[in-house]
Amino acid sequence: MNDFPNYRGDLFYECQECGAHYDGDRLYYTCPKCKGVFLLKDKNFTQLEEIPGKKWREIFDARLKVKDNALRGIFRYYELIAPVFEREDIVYLGEGNTPIIEVNSKLRKYIGQNFFYKNDGQNPSASFKDRGMACAFSFLKYLIRKFNWSEILTICASTGDTSASAAMYAAYVNGAIKSVVLLPQGKVTPQQLAQPLGSGALVIELPGVFDDCMKVVEFLADNYRVALLNSKNAWRILGQESYAYEIAQWFDWELENKVVFVPIGNAGNITAVVNGFLKLYALGIIKKLPKVIGVQSEHADPVFRYYSLPKEKRVYTPVKVSPSVAQAAMIGNPVSFPRVQSIVEEYERKGGDFYVVQVEEQEIIEGMLIANKHGHIACTQGGECLAGLIRAKELNLLESKEEAILDATAHMLKFIGFQKMYFENNFPPEYKIKPKPEFQNYPLQVLDMETKKQLSWEEFVQKAGEKIVEILGIIPRKEA
Numbered sequence: 448m449n450d451f452p453n454y455r456g457d458l459f460y461e462c463q464e465c466g467a468h469y470d471g472d473r474l475y476y477t478c479p480k481c482k483g484v485f486l487l488k489d490k491n492f493t494q495l496e497e498i499p500g501k502k503w504r505e506i507f508d509a510r511l512k513v514k515d516n517a518l519r520g521i522f523r524y525y526e527l528i529a530p531v532f533e534r535e536d537i538v539y540l541g542e543g544n545t546p547i548i549e550v551n552s553k554l555r556k557y558i559g560q561n562f563f564y565k566n567d568g569q570n571p572s573a574s575f576k577d578r579g580m581a582c583a584f585s586f587l588k589y590l591i592r593k594f595n596w597s598e599i600l601t602i603c604a605s606t607g608d609t610s611a612s613a614a615m616y617a618a619y620v621n622g623a624i625k626s627v628v629l630l631p632q633g634k635v636t637p638q639q640l641a642q643p644l645g646s647g648a649l650v651i652e653l654p655g656v657f658d659d660c661m662k663v664v665e666f667l668a669d670n671y672r673v674a675l676l677n678s679k680n681a682w683r684i685l686g687q688e689s690y691a692y693e694i695a696q697w698f699d700w701e702l703e704n705k706v707v708f709v710p711i712g713n714a715g716n717i718t719a720v721v722n723g724f725l726k727l728y729a730l731g732i733i734k735k736l737p738k739v740i741g742v743q744s745e746h747a748d749p750v751f752r753y754y755s756l757p758k759e760k761r762v763y764t765p766v767k768v769s770p771s772v773a774q775a776a777m778i779g780n781p782v783s784f785p786r787v788q789s790i791v792e793e794y795e796r797k798g799g800d801f802y803v804v805q806v807e808e809q810e811i812i813e814g815m816l817i818a819n820k821h822g823h824i825a826c827t828q829g830g831e832c833l834a835g836l837i838r839a840k841e842l843n844l845l846e847s848k849e850e851a852i853l854d855a856t857a858h859m860l861k862f863i864g865f866q867k868m869y870f871e872n873n874f875p876p877e878y879k880i881k882p883k884p885e886f887q888n889y890p891l892q893v894l895d896m897e898t899k900k901q902l903s904w905e906e907f908v909q910k911a912g913e914k915i916v917e918i919l920g921i922i923p924r925k926e927a
């Protein structure tokens with residue numbers, strides 16, 4: 448049975464600054480006229496609007512059973528994402544469809560609100576970037592097929608997740624697509640540095656922070672034949688919209704009283720989430736837009752600063768970042784900010800609520816530790832979301848009947864060095880983090896190697912066992 452959809456769209460780039468339109472078959476990142484960022488729109492969208500919301504819900508629910516890999520990940524929502532690809536263009540490495548896990552009663556009580564984690568760290572390269580990358584690489588394959596290109600060199604700047612993802616997809620597609628990643632030296636975790644190295648990408652380290660690397664990538668993409676893979680690339684945004692579609696589908700397309708928390712770094716993800724909900728709303732698939740709350744650390748908070756001002760006084764100013772445990776979001780000049788501005792206006796016009804809250808580094812790391820002590824696998828950005836939920840409650844942005852969905856953007860293991868720094872109390876002063884004993888944990892040594900060497904195997908088992916009994920205070924097993 449061929450389940451692949453028949454609908455084909457006609458995609459075009461729309462500049463979010465000057466409104467100019469360009470054909471979607473081009474490899475564009477910014478508007479040739481004004482350098483503004485793009486969103487991709489579908490000229491045939493009205494055809495999709497003719498189908499009732501109920502029918503769409505049935506189509507997407509039926510696809511949950513489909514076994515064709517091309518439709519199992521983000522392209523379950525093919526018509527809403529990139530309905531120009533043929534089946535053979537689609538790259539699927541198991542991205543998307545990540546679990547939404549409700550918190551246990553203890554954590555619910557502790558926070559005073561019911562909430563869920565959507566674990567995007569369970570994507571193949573262990574972050575949400577795979578959603579966008581699957582779409583961007585499918586687009587490159589589409590271009591290679593359509594225009595018979597022999598080779599494309601891809602490039603991205605990264606705090607660690609984008610580079611891991613880009614390198615992994617390039618390694619899979621192999622041959623025609625090569626990957627180069629630019630990383631800020633010493634500001635990517637060892638796990639994240641290992642990922643593109645292991646995938647065989649060319650890794651270039653530059654002094655400075657992510658924003659410096661991004662500027663170099665922009666220079667290269669503006670002047671040379673390279674494909675930029677940061678979220679400035681509008682195809683990345685389309686893929687990341689699947690996050691919003693999956694939330695809506697998980698809750699049976701009913702988003703009344705749902706609040707979605709998203710950490711903001713380069714602002715591509717919040718753009719995609721808001722845009723995704725807007726598309727579902729336009730097609731009548733959801734009847735209510737959920738509340739969306741962006742979260743930023745006080746060490747990298749340009750979007751918070753903008754939205755914290757009254758509407759008429761808002762001015763966007765990039766900030767100089769300070770070290771942050773939410774390292775993936777340590778960005779002072781998010782490239783997607785103009786997109787956020789334009790789509791948030793539309794979101795609010797259509798009745799959706801949008802806020803941005805600011806949190807402290809101490810709250811972020813403890814957010815991660817609290818989440819993980821209750822059975823989650825939240826990264827520091829996931830911790831940032833929990834800190835954001837607590838802040839939003841303090842600011843009365845949430846009603847008690849509302850339920851929150853928190854974005855754990857990556858797997859905790861990528862950022863585990865920050866947990867180690869907390870447990871060992873050795874954060875450099877710039878982080879302003881003072882570990883609290885109740886959140887610390889460390890391994891206990893019951894016997895040293897010298898003692899072990901002097902014992903027989905049986906004596907070792909006996910001695911170690913007795914020491915552990917002493918620590919645990921456990922009582923002997925009774926005879927049956």
Ligand SMILES: N[C@@H](CCOP(=O)(O)O)C(=O)O
Pocket residue numbers: 576603604605606607608609610657676677678679712713715716774775776
């Ligand atoms: N945190 C990101 C920063 C770049 O974001 P992008 O979505 O624009 O690629 C990373 O992992 O590099």
